[in-house]
Structures are given as structure tokens and as C-alpha cells.
Amino acid sequence: MTTPPAFELLAEPIRQYLWGEQWESLRDVQERAIPVIVPGDRDVVIGAATAEGKTEAAFLPALTHLLQGDGKGLIIYISPLKALINDQFGRLERLCENLDIPVYPWHGDITQTSKRRFSQRPNGVLLTTPESLEALFCNRGTTVLSFFSTTKFVIVDELHAFIGTERGKQLQSLLHRLERVIGRTIPRVGLSATLGDMSLAGAFLRPKGDPVIVESDAKTLNLMLLIKGYEEKLASKNGDEDPPEIAPKEIAEHLFTSMRGTNNLVFPNSRREVERYAHMLREMCEEANIVNQFWPHHGNLSKEIRAETEQALKQKDATATAICTSTLELGIDIGAVRSVAQIGPPPSVASLRQRTGRSGRRPGEPTILRSYQIEAALDDRSDLATQLRLNTFRTLATILLMTERWFEPPMTSGMHLSTLVQQFMSLIAQHGGIQASAAYGLLCSPGAPFEGLSKANFAALLRHMASLDLIMQDSSGLLLHGRVGERIVNHYTFYAAFTSDEEYRIVTSGKTLGSLPVSQMLASGQRILFGGRTWLVDEVDDVQKVIAVSATKGGSPPLFSGGGGRVHTRVRERMRSLYQGKHEVNFADARARGFVEQGRNSYHRLELDDRIVLDQGSHVLVLTWLGDAGNEALACLLNASGAEASAVELGVEVRKVPGGMDEVMDRIRNVANRPVPHVEELLARASNLQREKWDWALPVSLLQKSYASLYLDIDEAHAWARSILDAQLTT
DNA sequence: GACCTGCTGCGGATTG
Numbered sequence: 001m002t003t004p005p006a007f008e009l010l011a012e013p014i015r016q017y018l019w020g021e022q023w024e025s026l027r028d029v030q031e032r033a034i035p036v037i038v039p040g041d042r043d044v045v046i047g048a049a050t051a052e053g054k055t056e057a058a059f060l061p062a063l064t065h066l067l068q069g070d071g072k073g074l075i076i077y078i079s080p081l082k083a084l085i086n087d088q089f090g091r092l093e094r095l096c097e098n099l100d101i102p103v104y105p106w107h108g109d110i111t112q113t114s115k116r117r118f119s120q121r122p123n124g125v126l127l128t129t130p131e132s133l134e135a136l137f138c139n140r141g142t143t144v145l146s147f148f149s150t151t152k153f154v155i156v157d158e159l160h161a162f163i164g165t166e167r168g169k170q171l172q173s174l175l176h177r178l179e180r181v182i183g184r185t186i187p188r189v190g191l192s193a194t195l196g197d198m199s200l201a202g203a204f205l206r207p208k209g210d211p212v213i214v215e216s217d218a219k220t221l222n223l224m225l226l227i228k229g230y231e232e233k234l235a236s237k238n239g240d241e242d243p244p245e246i247a248p249k250e251i252a253e254h255l256f257t258s259m260r261g262t263n264n265l266v267f268p269n270s271r272r273e274v275e276r277y278a279h280m281l282r283e284m285c286e287e288a289n290i291v292n293q294f295w296p297h298h299g300n301l302s303k304e305i306r307a308e309t310e311q312a313l314k315q316k317d318a319t320a321t322a323i324c325t326s327t328l329e330l331g332i333d334i335g336a337v338r339s340v341a342q343i344g345p346p347p348s349v350a351s352l353r354q355r356t357g358r359s360g361r362r363p364g365e366p367t368i369l370r371s372y373q374i375e376a377a378l379d380d381r382s383d384l385a386t387q388l389r390l391n392t393f394r395t396l397a398t399i400l401l402m403t404e405r406w407f408e409p410p411m412t413s414g415m416h417l418s419t420l421v422q423q424f425m426s427l428i429a430q431h432g433g434i435q436a437s438a439a440y441g442l443l444c445s446p447g448a449p450f451e452g453l454s455k456a457n458f459a460a461l462l463r464h465m466a467s468l469d470l471i472m473q474d475s476s477g478l479l480l481h482g483r484v485g486e487r488i489v490n491h492y493t494f495y496a497a498f499t500s501d502e503e504y505r506i507v508t509s510g511k512t513l514g515s516l517p518v519s520q521m522l523a524s525g526q527r528i529l530f531g532g533r534t535w536l537v538d539e540v541d542d543v544q545k546v547i548a549v550s551a552t553k554g555g556s557p558p559l560f561s562g563g564g565g566r567v568h569t570r571v572r573e574r575m576r577s578l579y580q581g582k583h584e585v586n587f588a589d590a591r592a593r594g595f596v597e598q599g600r601n602s603y604h605r606l607e608l609d610d611r612i613v614l615d616q617g618s619h620v621l622v623l624t625w626l627g628d629a630g631n632e633a634l635a636c637l638l639n640a641s642g643a644e645a646s647a648v649e650l651g652v653e654v655r656k657v658p659g660g661m662d663e664v665m666d667r668i669r670n671v672a673n674r675p676v677p678h679v680e681e682l683l684a685r686a687s688n689l690q691r692e693k694w695d696w697a698l699p700v701s702l703l704q705k706s707y708a709s710l711y712l713d714i715d716e717a718h719a720w721a722r723s724i725l726d727a728q729l730t731t
Numbered sequence: 732g733a734c735c736t737g738c739t740g741c742g743g744a745t746t747g
Contacts, residue, residue, distance in 0.1 A: 080736060108738050131737045139739065167736070270733060299735055326734045347733065492738045500737085566732090691732095 006034035011064040017098050027053040029216050030060065036212045037061035037189060040152055043209050045159070045190045045202045048216035049357045050331050054191040055088065055157065057214070062153045062189065063099060063125075071100075073152040075125045078133070078171065080161045080330070082107045085127045087333050088157075092125060101125060107132050122147045130162075130171045134426060134495040137177065141430030144181050151186050154178075156205065158330055159190035160350070163204045164411035166692045169419040170497035172207070172449040177427070180442060193354055196409040204412050208447045222360060223403060227371045227585070228254065229392065229592030247374045252280040255321075255341060258370070260285075260293060262338040263313055264321040267355055269344050271298040271325055275530065277343070278323040282533070296531055297324035301514040305531050310334055329354050336361035339368035345394040349571065350407045352398055371395055375595050384614075384621070387606075388579075389599035390649060392592065394567070396585060397574035408568045417706040418692030419497050420450050420461070425470065425481065425489050433478040436462060457702060464699040499693045504545045506530055513549070569627035569716065572650075576625050579603040612668075612724060613661055616653070620664045624651040624720055626713075633717035636682050637671045669728075672721035679708045 006026055007015065026034070029048045036044055038061040046054050059075075066073045079085050089105045096103050102124035106115055108131070118126060137144060154175060162168030179185055190205040192198070194216065202211040230247035255266060255277070268277055274296050281294035295309035306327070312320035313334040322328060329351060340359045346352035360367030373392050376382070385391075401407075423443060427434050440458050444450045462479070465471045469482035481489055488494055506513045513531050535549035578596075580603075585596050606614065614621040622638075622645075624631055631647035638645040643664070644655040657663050680701055683689065689707040690696055698706065708714070 082737075112740090129737065132739095134737095135739060161736080165736090327736095329735085351734090490739090492740085495739080496737045498736070500735095 006031045009034055009038050009064065010060055011067040011099075013067070013099050014060055014064060014095075017095055027057070029054060029214055030057040033057040033214045034061040034064075036214070037153075037187075038064050040065040040187055043188045043190075043202070043206050043211035044214060045192060045198060045205055045211050046214045047192050047194050047198045047201065049194060050354070051336070051357075051361050052216055055091075058153075058155050058189045058191060059092065059095075059125075062155065063096070063101065065152055066101060067099060069152070072123050072150050074123050074148065074150050075153045075155060076148070076151055077125060077127045077155045077157065078130060079127065079157045080129070080167070081158070081332065082109060082129065083332050084157060084330065085129070087331075089127055092127075096125065103127065119143075119147070123150060130167060130174060130497070131495040133174050133178075134170065134497075135492075137174065138426055138429040138489065138495070141432070144178070144430070148178060149182055151178075151182065153187050153189055155189045155191065157191045159192035159201055159205065160195055160410065161330060163201065164414055166416045166419045166497045168204065169414070169416035169449055170422065172204070173419065173423045173443065175206075176448055177423075177430075177442065193350070193357075194407065195350065196407040200410045200412050204410065206447075207449065207451060221356075221403065222366045223356070224366045224368045225371075225399065225403075225587040226369075227373060227395065227399070227588040227592045229589060229595050230372065230374045231591060232374050232376050248276060249280065251343060251372045251374075252277055252284065254372070256281055256284045256294075259321045259339065259341075260290070261319055262321075263319050263335070264337050264339045264341065265328060265355070265358055266321060266323045266341040267325070267343065267346075268323065269325075269347065271300055273343065274298050274323045274325055278531075279533065281321075281323065291318075293319055294321050294323060297322045297327055299325065299327055301531055302512050304512075305514060313337070326351065328358070334358075336365075338365075339370060341370045341372065342395075343372045344374070345391050346398045348408050348566075348568070349398050349401045352402050353407060356402070369399075371399065373592060373595070378598065384606075384616070385649060387598075387602040388650075389595040389602075390575075392595040393575045393578055393599055394571065396578055396588075396596070397571050400578075401571065401574055406570065408570075413709055415450070415453075415706045415709040416692065417450070417453075417461075417698055417702050418694040420453070421465065421470075421694035421697045422494070422497055423449075424461075424465070425485055425494075428471065428479060428481055428485075429489050433474070433480045435477060436479060439479065457705075460699050461702060465697055468697055470697060497693060504540070504547045506535075506547045506549055508535065508549050508551065566628045569625075569630055572625045572627060580609065613664055615661065618656055620654045620656055620661055621648070621650065622652040622654060622664065622668065624717075626651070626716060626720055629711060629713035630716040630720060633712040633714045634671075634720065636686065636712060637677075637714070637717055637721070638667055639685060640677055640682050641667050641670050643667050668721050669725055671718065672725040676714055676718050679704050679714075682712075682714070683708065 029046055030053050033044060033046050036042055037058065046057050048054050062075050066075065077088065079088065085105050085107055089103060092103045104114065104118040104124065104126050106118065106126055106128040162171050175188065188205050190201060192201050195201055198213045198215055202209060202213060205211055230250055232247045266277060268274055278294055278296035282292050285292040285294065295312050297306055297309045309322050310332065313322055328334065337359050340356050342352065342355065356367055356369045373395055375389055375392060376386050378386065420443060424439055427439055427442060440455060442448065444453045444458060462471065466482065468484060470485035471479050472482040473479055505515050534552050536552040537547060537549055539548040579600055585593060588596065608623060612623055614623060624634060628647060631652055635645040635647045635652045638652060638654060645652050654664050683704040689703050691707065695703055
């Protein structure tokens with residue numbers, strides 16, 4: 001028997017709508033997703049790039065399923081962004097109008113009236129966020145059942161954005177709790193970018209589940225690639241002058257000439273750099289006497305300014321280029337762009353893939369990526385990173401891995417016990433109090449989000465939370481909120497699983513431009529760059545947390561701090577093979593090729609092929625070529641054996657002891673010969689382990705477990721030490 | 732440690 005074409009499986013009114021919209025054919029993922037979603041009895045993960053029609057691949061069959069039922073069913077769509085919900089609402093409403101299925105957006109900006117309409121007749125499509133769902137569980141625990149009893153599907157958009165985060169753990173928990181309230185399994189459909197291992201995305205969508213994976217045909221990337229190198233002269237020796245910063249200007253000039261007249265995206269890796277380049281490019285437009293076409297976009301700019309940039313990109317009769325952070329990495333609709341620029345090393349292979357995927361969407365158009373790399377001029381004082389041209393090699397390794405279609409596997413090992421604290425307090429709110437055993441079953445039993453946490457550990461958590469007045473127990477054994485817990489749960493900030501810094505609002509003549517984290521203090525009279533323009537600080541109000549500014553001219557150093565991300569072992573391995581290789585990098589300009597040659601020369605001069613340790617004066621550098629999680633774990637292992645070690649870019653830096661290099665080798669052998677220590681032992685001397693929102697409410701032993709699960713690859717570090725020992729035994 | 736994301740209920744005033 002042959003399967004009928006997917007199109008014929010869709011409900012009649014949906015087919016009519018598609019005819020009306022003049023769809024010529026279904027996309028590959030749609031063709032394959034429709035037959036598995038229509039019956040409504042399987043979990044499905046759809047992996048494809050932006051604009052390959054993932055949303056329709058989920059909604060067309062899900063709505064078909066709804067129409068084939070009694071018409072009273074509900075589809076819950078969960079998105080990480082309000083902006084995405086608003087986008088989706090516009091698109092879905094047109095389709096659903098014809099089907100007589102209501103669509104309700106439900107998030108923090110939606111009015112009570114609109115929410116009330118859904119409450120009165122909860123069916124159709126509900127578009128919401130994890131936080132709004134959390135609020136429903138907390139404030140209307142008793143109505144969750146009546147709201148959601150007819151749910152046929154949960155669709156999670158941008159699944160990859162949830163994996164490996166405390167917010168993702170919260171989502172898993174909410175979906176699990178939802179099914180426990182309703183008393184049955186609800187099919188889950190996850191929409192994800194292409195990931196290194198899609199089955200891990202499935203394991204995230206439903207722990208211990210068995211999803212159908214629908215992955216987009218690996219269509220070859222028609223990539224046009226250019227890497228340009230820029231050399232920055234060193235600051236003067238007396239050090240009282242600002243660094244010259246010629247290179248960023250040269251990069252801005254190249255961006256200006258190669259991008260004006262088309263739509264593009266520029267990713268300089270930090271808000272600070274976004275401001276710097278947006279400002280330079282705006283000035284260049286002024287000098288050239290043309291209307292500005294370069295717009296900034298980042299998370300601290302006000303919604304209005306961001307909307308202005310998105311609008312500029314979308315409109316047809318003028319061109320625009322956005323200088324942006326990862327705010328434009330997710331699926332917000334900004335249309336196709338001609339090219340993408342990456343300044344400095346991309347944060348990860350997966351993120352670079354998402355970014356470049358914004359270009360070359362129209363048939364026949366290539367994907368254009370320009371990568372700009374600044375390195376300091378070499379002299380006899382240059383440090384190891386400069387000599388090795390590390391940033392250039394990291395950029396190259398990341399780009400090559402992308403062209404080889406390798407991506408970081410999603411990080412699913414994190415325990416995120418911070419979120420266990422939240423979910424436990426939320427359960428108390430939902431049920432008006434809960435027994436410890438019931439809570440343990442809901443949160444930690446097989447298939448639950450915190451599966452694997454022992455009863456003893458759970459009890460230790462409850463005791464600790466009680467000691468902090470977060471919870472208390474009544475005479476019947478029922479657990480309730482304590483004084484502190486009551487206050488926390490009854491504030492709206494409780495619903496988010498993640499923290500954010502306290503921020504100052506930047507205001508000019510009554511209009512909010514955006515916000516700044518408080519870490520940077522400002523004085524009046526200072527000039528700042530914000531929203532691509534220069535402002536004079538008139539007044540800083542520490543009570544209202546408002547910075548009043550007025551427009552001014554001239555530039556000064558922008559705000560925000562910069563830095564790096566977490567690097568996977570595979571990227572470091574690829575860097576090493578690039579150092580060892582001889583073949584030319586033929587998609588780089590002369591200067592970038594020069595950096596490659598200089599890096600390789602340094603690598604061979606320092607004999608890094610054979611060396612494990614390198615004398616750095618006061619420190620010894622242990623070269624591992626592992627990822628950050630491996631390096632950090634090795635630093636912990638060495639610390640536990642009495643050294644003073646910390647993870648750095650190429651390995652672990654160890655403070656020199658009287659025994660010198662031999663002593664360090666001894667310690668590595670020691671690590672290799674001993675069994676892997678328990679996490680408690682490993683992190684016994686570590687402090688400052690709190691990273692997530694409720695980490696402060698965890699007992700030390702659980703904080704250590706949670707930290708280790710997120711940041712340390714102990715097995716990898718131990719295996720590395722063993723491999724060193726084995727190599728020495730055989731020579 | 733880069734980047735990013737999200738948020739209720741209620742009371743009181745104002746308006747149609």
C-alpha cells in the first residue's frame with residue numbers, strides 16, 4: 001500500500017486555504033511531518049533551519065486533527081519570545097478564521113479582557129510562554145484542569161533555545177505537571193534548529209520518550225565565504241593614551257561599502273560592539289550625505305527602537321542593515337537578507353549556523369558570510385594567545401566545522417536544581433499545600449524532570465528550604481509556604497526561572513531609549529553611546545533608577561562589557577589540526593592568511609605538537625586542547641590534589657610551586673592514577689558556585705551537584721590525564 | 732563569565 005500524498009491528509013478547509021494562498025507544493029519537512037502528526041498519538045521533533053516552514057509543518061496537521069474531532073479541542077503553543085507569539089498570531093489568525101477555530105495570544109502584554117475571553121471558552125489555539133503558564137499554575141491551580149482538559153497537542157517552538165537552560169527545565173516540569181493534572185499523555189511537537197544530535201532534542205522534549213524525528217534534508221549550503229584580517233597596532237608604551245583602534249574603523253568602512261544598498265545582518269558579539277559599529281556606520285552615512293541605513297538591535301534597547309530596526313529590515317522600498325546581538329538569531333520575521341557579517345569568533349558552531357541561515361533564503365541566491373578578525377601586532381612582548389593568533393584559529397575552526405555540518409550536541413545533562421526550588425514552591429501554590437512524598441513523586445519519579453535525585457537529597461533540600469523560611473510544615477505534615485516563601489511566590493517576578501540584572505532606564509525628554517545594567521556607574525557630564533547615537537548624561541537618579549540624557553555630538557567609549565562563551569572540545573581539536581595542517585586557507589584575504597602562517601610558525605617554534613606543559617614564568621600552562629567543561633574539570637581535579645589551577649583558553653594554568661614543571665607532571669599522574677573523586681570532594685574548596693536564580697536556596701551538596709552537572713566534564717578531564725600517563729608509559 | 736528571554740492581581744481613577 002502506498003501512502004497518500006501528505007496534502008490529501010489535511011482537512012478540506014485547510015486545503016482550500018492553501019489553494020487560495022497559491023501554495024504550489026509542501027516543503028520537505030511538511031511533507032514528512034503531516035502524516036505523523038495528524039493521528040495525534042506521537043511525540044514529534046521537527047529539525048530544520050529558519051524559514052523552512054516548521055510552524056506550518058506542525059500546525060497544518062495539528063489543526064486537521066482538531067477539525068476531525070468534536071471541534072472542542074485545544075492546541076497549546078509555547079514560545080520563548082513574546083515577539084514570536086505576536087508574529088505567529090497574525091499568521092495563524094488568517095488561517096483559523098476560515099476554520100472557525102479561535103486563536104488566543106496569552107502573555108504579559110495581553111490585556112485581561114482578552115485572557116477572559118479564553119477563560120470563558122478554553123478551546124482553539126493558545127499561544128503562550130513558560131512564564132505565563134507558570135503563573136496559571138500558581139494563581140489558578142484549581143482551574144488548570146478545566147482550562148486544559150481537551151488539549152490535543154503541545155507545540156514548543158524554538159526548542160533549541162530551551163535546551164540546557166533553567167528555563168528549559170521549568171518548561172519540562174510544567175509540561176509534566178500539566179499531564180499529571182489532566183491524567184493522560186499529551187503529544188508534544190518540538191520545533192528546533194538543526195542540532196548535532198536530534199535524538200537529544202527528543203530526550204529533552206520528553207524524558208524517556210520515543211519521538212519521531214523529522215529532520216530537514218541536509219541541503220548543501222551554497223556558501224560564499226570571506227575572512228578578512230585586521231592588525232591593531234599596540235598602545236603606546238607609557239600607556240596613558242587610549243588604544244588607537246584603527247582596525248574597527250577599517251572594518252566599518254568595509255561594511256559600509258560592501259553592504260550599503262542591500263539588507264544585511266552584522267554580529268559583533270556584544271552590545272558594546274553593536275553600539276560602536278552602529279555609531280560609526282551612521283556617521284559614515286552622514287558624511288556621505290545619504291540617509292542612514294544602519295540600525296542597532298540588542299536586548300537593552302527599548303521595544304520601540306528594536307521595532308524600528310525590524311521594520312527597516314522588512315520594508316520593501318529602502319534597504320537596511322542591522323548591527324545586532326543574538327536578539328536576531330531566533331525566528332523573528334525580518335525577511336531574507338543578502339549577507340551576514342561576523343566580527344570576531346562566533347560563539348559556537350550552532351549559533352554561526354543560525355546566523356548565516358538568515359542569508360541566501362531565496363532560491364538560487366548564495367549564503368554570503370563575511371568574517372572579520374582583529375589581531376594585535378606581534379612584538380617581543382606578545383603573549384601566547386597573540387603569538388598563536390588564537391582568535392583567528394577559533395574563527396576558522398568554527399566556520400570549517402559548520403561547512404562540515406557538525407554542530408554542538410545540545411547540553412541536556414544540567415540538573416538545574418535552582419528550578420527544582422521554584423517548581424516545588426509552585427506546586428505548593430497550585431495545590432494549596434502538598435505532602436513531601438507527593439511532591440517527590442511529581443518532580444523526581446521516573447520520567448519527571450528531576451528524575452535521579454535521591455529521596456535523601458530531596459529531604460535535605462526540604463530541610464534547608466525550611467531553615468530559610470521558604471517552606472514550613474503544618475501538624476498534618478502538609479508542606480506550606482513559609483514567611484519568606486509566601487513573599488517570593490506572591491510577587492510576579494516568581495514566574496521566570498532565570499534572573500536578570502537590575503537595570504537603569506535611559507530617558508531623553510520623557511522618551512525611554514532602553515536600559516543599562518547597573519554594573520557600570522555613570523556620572524553626569526559623561527558621554528555615552530546608545531542606540532547608535534551619542535548622548536550626554538544630564539542626571540542619574542539612583543532611587544528611580546533613571547538616567548536622563550540629551551543628544552550630543554562626538555564619540556566616547558561605549559558601555560557594556562565584552563567576553564567569550566563556552567567552547568566545545570571538538571572546536572579545540574579542529575583548531576589543533578589547523579595548526580598542524582599545511583594546506584592554504586583559500587577563503588581568507590592576505591592578512592588573514594598571514595595570521596594563519598604566523599600562528600602555525602609559533603605553534604611549531606614552541607613545539608606544541610609534543611608539549612603538554614609550557615613554562616609561563618609564574619605559572620605553568622598545561623595544554624589539553626579540551627573544551628571549557630573539560631578544562632574546568634581538570635582544574636578542579638588538580639586543585640583537589642593541592643595545586644592552584646584555573647581553566648584558560650588552551651588548557652589549565654597552574655601556579656608554579658618549588659618543584660616546578662616536574663611537580664605539575666606529578667600532579668597530572670596523580671589525577672590519572674586515582675579514581676575519579678566524588679563531586680563533594682572535588683568542589684570542597686570551591687566557592688562562588690551560585691549561577692542560577694534559586695541556587696542560594698540549595699544546600700551546599702546539591703549546589704555542588706548542580707554546578708558540576710552544568711559546567712564540568714569530569715570524565716573527559718580524567719580520561720585526558722590517563723591518556724597522558726599511557727603515552728608516557730609507552731615512550 | 733557573551734548573549735538572550737519573561738512576569739499577576741488588585742485597587743483606584745478615568746472614560747464612554
